[in-house]
Amino acid sequence: MAPPPDAPSSTLRPLATLSPPSNSRAWQSAPHPSLPLVATACSDKTVRVYSLTSFTLVHSISGGHKRSIRSVSWKPGLKGQSVLATGSFDASAGIWRRHEGGEQEHDFTGAGRDEEDDEEAEDEDYQFSCILDGHESEIKSLQWSPSGQYLATCSRDKSVWIWEELEDDNFETVAVLQEHDGDVKCVAWHPEEDLLASASYDDTVRLYREDQDDWVQVGVIEGHGETVWWVEFEGSGMAQKDFRSRRDGLTEEQSQHVELLERSGPRLATCSDDKTVRLWRRTPKERSEQDSRSTGIPSVLRSFSIDEEWLEDAILPQQHERTVYSVSWSRKTGMIVSTGSDGRIIVYKERWRDPASNSVKTSVQNSEAMEGVGNSEAKAHTPSLTEWVVVAELFSAHDVFEVNHVCWAPRKDKGRRDDDEEVIVSTGDDGVVRVWVLD
DSSP: OOOOOTOOOOOOOEEEEEBOOSSSSSEEEESSSSSEEEEEEEEEEEEEEEEETTTOOOOOEOOOOOOOEEEEOOOOOOOOEEEEEEEEEOOOOOEEEHHHHHOOSSSSTTTOOOGGGGOOOHHHEEEEEEEEEOOOSSSSEEEEEEESSSEEETTTOOEEEEOOOOOETEEEEEEEEOSSOOOOOEEESSSSSSSSEETTTTTTEEEEEEEETTTEEEEEOOOOOOOEEEEOOOTTTTTHHHHHHHHHTTHHHHHHHHHHHHHHOOOOOEEESSSOEEEEEOOOHHHHHHHHHOOOOOOOOOOOOOOOEEEEEEEEEOSSSEEEEEEEEOOOOOEEEEEEEOOOEEEEEEEOOOOTTOOOSSSHHHHHHTTSSSSHHHHHOOSEEEEEEEEEEEEEETTTEEEEEEEEEEESSTTTTTOOOOEEEEEEEESOOOEEEEE
16 A cells, blocks of 8 residues: 555665763764764763764763753864864853874774873863853853854853954853843754844744944844744855756746745744744845946945844644654755654755645745735745655654754765765764664
């Protein structure tokens, strides 16, 4: 008997469990931007750096924090060294540095080391460079901007801080943003702009950018009914790339939809205590304003407001039974993976709706005409031309334990099928980090 039309079309297969696991809760894992490594933040005040080649521990970073390490982020764009930022329940952020001899010289397997190598290995370990103080309560999340110029941190003290690295180990606080009314759970940077998003216990997502040497709030997203735990931007150009690869045979409305995505830029994914994963799309600026910025010719229609409006683009199929803690957007395929307190891992993929579907009754022109109205009105009047479907679902990914975080990472072991293959990395309350393959 054939499976029902909406049944998951793929399966998540266990590839490896990173060894040895932590003896305490593990909060988050972050893949290195260029090396086959993943760093995991643990409750035992350590960061464990594992190899994605051998799935074994290659470094254990400790000594910089007095309480649990809640979040980790690798600084992008560096050659010859790795820089890791850590956020802790002790209200501080730490900066760690390690000289890298290149992938060929780095022992990612952990094999071949004996006691005589211990002293030399210690010299090659991550060195604690500096500490960033200022938050009044535990840091829940931090992330480097894509350029590596800024580091954003957020805290239970309801604030978001932006730090600028002037030179090695010399950081300046450039903004303290206090727009939220509750614990700030997560921060994320836009992949193409210095635009920062934050998610909070106050059920909102807020967006900030620099305006005349001062960082200000430029947008508020109010759609979730409860705490927003995670926020993450789509990869640069992913939606357009995916749909343009199938450009032949698109209808006029679908082609206009691709153009709209190009003007809107990367979308935003959020997840919440309300058990939903939602996507948000920025309302594009007027073409005349965009043209005047590119040509330098003023436009009478140009608005000087820096405020932005983000509309609800989609609510993904609701598969989670409890809080959704984490969501990750693949930079290669555009697929999304989510996880949460129910221990499930869900993978979603976007596709065109059936043109014959009764739910698609309005054109992209009507969608653009409705961009100036509120979220609820827009949602009621502008059905999307695309839909998200579940392609894989895994139950009890970490046995009876909650899964705190999930992310995509490049597959680097010998069994990879091609250079573009990805794995899913899950991090749980059991202190275990597991690696999954989507078949």
